[in-house]
Amino acid sequence: MEREDLGSLFGRITRRLIVAEGPLLDGHGLSMWGYGVLSQLAQEPAANQLALATAIGYDKSRLIALLDEIERDGLVVREQDPADRRNRRVRLTPAGRARLTAAQADIRAMEDGLLSELTGTEQRSLISMLSRLANE
Amino acid sequence: MEREDLGSLFGRITRRLIVAEGPLLDGHGLSMWGYGVLSQLAQEPAANQLALATAIGYDKSRLIALLDEIERDGLVVREQDPADRRNRRVRLTPAGRARLTAAQADIRAMEDGLLSELTGTEQRSLISMLSRLANE
């Protein structure tokens, strides 16, 4: 099949999404990775920070400063795991969940606009395929 | 529709593609952006460097050094536009085209492996949707 490189296609769309997300996240006082952390924690609290970094594909060294920041903002809390005191569990605060929900609404609306070039059936098919490709 | 963020899905797949492409391109002595330039020039020679930078979404300042490099390797040539001597036309050399073709074969094979999780019909549908989202 003759086709354009996947890398080029995915790269351009990803860049487009990042550019569109920037101002929306700014409006909620969140960085891209801060938003990523909140999203991940909403799916499941992190047993420790290393697992959190791995889950979102972020550098574990830099995660420290990022968590410092969003913890200072009251969006997440780090608490010692009584079972293994080396671990810091990270979980969303109610404020963090509220901030996430608000930001997600804006982002979802932006994404829906982008997806509006596709039919509803196509949209569902695309999400399904992307999930499979991302999680293999 | 309940779904994961598009940014997260696209971001993870893009990263996965970049990681997989790295060693393949290394094997052909190409950087990611060098490959991007060759791909773009294969579609259409660049009337000038600014247009080339814009077409591939690369920084025009950094394009200079990149072109220096792949021109030194004999993959492209910069030639003055006789109609407007400010412009530098950039086009593939036969060596550049050969290098591109070889690299593309490897990358295409890698991509096909990744896409093998999808049915043939799905693959065609995916490419179609990605093209529309990338080019709108």
Add this chain to the structure above:
DNA sequence: GCCTATGATATGCAGGTACATATCATTGTT
């Protein structure tokens, strides 16, 4: 000829990135 705009080029900056290493506390094993 004068002025403005444009393309190629060079350079600097502030931030982002992966990657490696080092320290310290804690754990589990022996």
Add this chain to the structure above:
DNA sequence: AACAATGATATGTACCTGCATATCATAGGC
């Protein structure tokens, strides 16, 4: 108790990135 392994943290390095600025040659309108 001695030891190796692990998690959190801090730091360093090398490179990439977008963005801004400055220079120079050339083009085109006036």
